[in-house]
Amino acid sequence: MSDKKINDNEKLEEVVVEEVLDENCEPEVETEDSQDSLEQENKKLKEEIETLKNDYLKAFADTENLKKRLQREHEQTRKYRIQSFALSILPVIDNLERALSQETSDEAFREGVQMIYDQLMDSLKSEGVTPIEALNHEFDPNIHQAMMMEEIEGVEPNIVVQELQKGYMLKDRILRASLVKVSQ
Numbered sequence: 001m002s003d004k005k006i007n008d009n010e011k012l013e014e015v016v017v018e019e020v021l022d023e024n025c026e027p028e029v030e031t032e033d034s035q036d037s038l039e040q041e042n043k044k045l046k047e048e049i050e051t052l053k054n055d056y057l058k059a060f061a062d063t064e065n066l067k068k069r070l071q072r073e074h075e076q077t078r079k080y081r082i083q084s085f086a087l088s089i090l091p092v093i094d095n096l097e098r099a100l101s102q103e104t105s106d107e108a109f110r111e112g113v114q115m116i117y118d119q120l121m122d123s124l125k126s127e128g129v130t131p132i133e134a135l136n137h138e139f140d141p142n143i144h145q146a147m148m149m150e151e152i153e154g155v156e157p158n159i160v161v162q163e164l165q166k167g168y169m170l171k172d173r174i175l176r177a178s179l180v181k182v183s184q
Contacts, residue, residue: 086127096117128170132168148181149181149184150181160182
């Protein structure tokens with residue numbers, strides 16, 4: 001019985017070997033048409049790869065630009081976050097300055113108002129809000145708004161001679177321009 005199994009296995013191996021030999025012995029003959037079609041397919045695939053590469057690079061560049069823009073906007077928002085509050089508090093500062101400019105016999109009241117004014121100005125200064133120096137400086141239309149002009153002897157033209165309303169800056173941005181009188 002073992003001899004019979006060996007013979008069957010040998011016959012099976014012979015059949016498999018013959019089939020493989022038959023397949024290998026008959027080489028496929030490529031025609032010119034099939035080679036042209038393969039070259040065209042290869043060309044199309046290469047073009048598609050180039051298109052996909054370009055699309056990827058464009059998407060990557062757009063993403064990087066968006067990232068940079070959002071980062072810039074975030075920095076701007078952080079830098080100027082106090083702007084609306086500072087604008088709303090400027091009239092309070094103006095009123096405190098008017099109160100301090102008035103003569104009063106109650107020195108304790110005056111000192112209290114001065115302390116409030118100083119604390120408020122220190123708080124604003126720590127956030128980057130600073131007053132614009134205008135008096136006796138050359139007129140600068142970027143930070144000053146001329147309300148009046150007057151010819152004054154002994155003063156050069158285009159010099160701020162009176163500050164009608166104090167202006168303020170927030171870091172490098174103008175919160176409110178100074179209202180001034182300028183010499184002619």
